[in-house]
Amino acid sequence: MHEMGIAMQIVEIAIASIPADLENARIDRVNLKVGKLAAVVPESLRFCFQIAAQDTPLHHADLHIEEIPVVARCTDCQVEWTVHEPVFRCEQCSSGSVEVISGRELDIISIEVVDEDTTDAD
Amino acid sequence: MPTDMYKTQRYYHHKDFQKPSHFHAGNGVVTESKKRGSREIKIARKVLDVNDAMAQQNRDMFAEKGVFVINVMSSPGSGKTAILEKTLSHITHEVRSAVIVGDICTSNDADRLSGFGAPVVQINTDAFGGDCHLTAHVIKTAAGNFNLDEFDLLIVENLGNLVCPAEFDMGENLRVVVLSVTEGEDKPLKYPLMFRVCHAALLNKIDLLPHLDYDRETAVQNIRKVNPQMPIFEISARTEEGFDSWIEWLMQKLHG
Numbered sequence: 001m002h003e004m005g006i007a008m009q010i011v012e013i014a015i016a017s018i019p020a021d022l023e024n025a026r027i028d029r030v031n032l033k034v035g036k037l038a039a040v041v042p043e044s045l046r047f048c049f050q051i052a053a054q055d056t057p058l059h060h061a062d063l064h065i066e067e068i069p070v071v072a073r074c075t076d077c078q079v080e081w082t083v084h085e086p087v088f089r090c091e092q093c094s095s096g097s098v099e100v101i102s103g104r105e106l107d108i109i110s111i112e113v114v115d116e117d118t119t120d121a122d
Numbered sequence: 123m124p125t126d127m128y129k130t131q132r133y134y135h136h137k138d139f140q141k142p143s144h145f146h147a148g149n150g151v152v153t154e155s156k157k158r159g160s161r162e163i164k165i166a167r168k169v170l171d172v173n174d175a176m177a178q179q180n181r182d183m184f185a186e187k188g189v190f191v192i193n194v195m196s197s198p199g200s201g202k203t204a205i206l207e208k209t210l211s212h213i214t215h216e217v218r219s220a221v222i223v224g225d226i227c228t229s230n231d232a233d234r235l236s237g238f239g240a241p242v243v244q245i246n247t248d249a250f251g252g253d254c255h256l257t258a259h260v261i262k263t264a265a266g267n268f269n270l271d272e273f274d275l276l277i278v279e280n281l282g283n284l285v286c287p288a289e290f291d292m293g294e295n296l297r298v299v300v301l302s303v304t305e306g307e308d309k310p311l312k313y314p315l316m317f318r319v320c321h322a323a324l325l326n327k328i329d330l331l332p333h334l335d336y337d338r339e340t341a342v343q344n345i346r347k348v349n350p351q352m353p354i355f356e357i358s359a360r361t362e363e364g365f366d367s368w369i370e371w372l373m374q375k376l377h378g
Binding site: 002005006009010013014017018019022028031032037038039040085086087088089095096097098100104106107108109110111112113114115 | 160161163164286310347
């Protein structure tokens with residue numbers, strides 16, 4: 001529901017991350033990690049990103065979203081498992097003391113910049 | 123975003139994450155060439171880190187002032203405002219309380235919550251872009267209306283929404299989700315993040331149970347599936363049934 005705000009934040013962070021010597025460069029890809037437990041719908045985020053990226057160095061950029069599975073750990077028996085249903089009880093010992101160790105990511109990992117002046121790229 | 127579920131060390135759980143030294147607010151670090159004329163610039167930042175940083179500032183400010191903050195969330199119409207009316211009427215004679223209430227439009231909730239001995243500030247998010255949730259920045263601004271030295275408890279009534287508010291840390295101490303028996307029993311399974319991040323659930327409108335086909339036991343089981351250790355208080359804001367336990371728990375948290 002708040003994907004537009006997220007998209008605007010991504011554009012802002014990406015622009016702020018362009019090193020000074022690449023100031024006129026074009027960003028052609030933004031790599032993002034989104035946990036499956038995060039309150040973000042990837043399709044909606046891609047749509048909003050296209051709008052938020054207009055008139056910025058990201059206007060041709062693809063938003064590459066890697067979805068991260070929900071992984072939980074039992075704090076009693078230490079077993080880890082991937083959570084497919086919204087059930088957070090230990091599969092091994094039935095403990096309810098469970099922590100979520102991945103699946104809440106909403107991280108901008110990197111940007112890929114096209115820099116026509118670079119000659120040592122290979 | 124609740125920091126207690128998202129500690130930095132866990133953030134690097136995946137083997138392909140870079141070292142924490144890449145986390146900074148300035149320019150990215152150029153680390154590799156992907157193809158001719160293209161460079162990958164590592165960033166590795168949480169998209170919401172601006173909100174998270176502001177939330178931490180709020181948390182520090184509230185701690186310094188000795189103000190305990192609770193964030194009450196639910197879908198629209200579950201009875202948040204009615205619960206807070208009755209809660210305030212129980213506690214304001216002994217706990218110096220203030221309220222921030224968020225809605226997209228209208229000051230109806232602030233009008234209802236006034237008159238219980240606690241000052242109320244209404245946030246209308248249309249002035250902030252029509253957001254579907256309250257953010258740390260909005261709470262900081264709203265809290266500026268109060269002299270925090272004069273209060274022990276700040277209650278924030280979030281916008282009616284079971285999705286987005288769960289993602290935005292405001293610097294609160296305690297999160298409470300309200301579920302009413304006029305909603306589906308499977309709400310916890312449909313909105314697991316909300317029920318994971320909250321510290322207690324209030325199952326409201328139980329006075330209506332005789333008139334409904336609602337399966338109370340299934341609803342409780344569904345909450346327990348998502349958050350097995352979360353306290354659940356079955357209450358009616360209309361009859362005040364169950365309020366003694368809820369108020370007692372809240373006071374324990376406040377004074378604990």
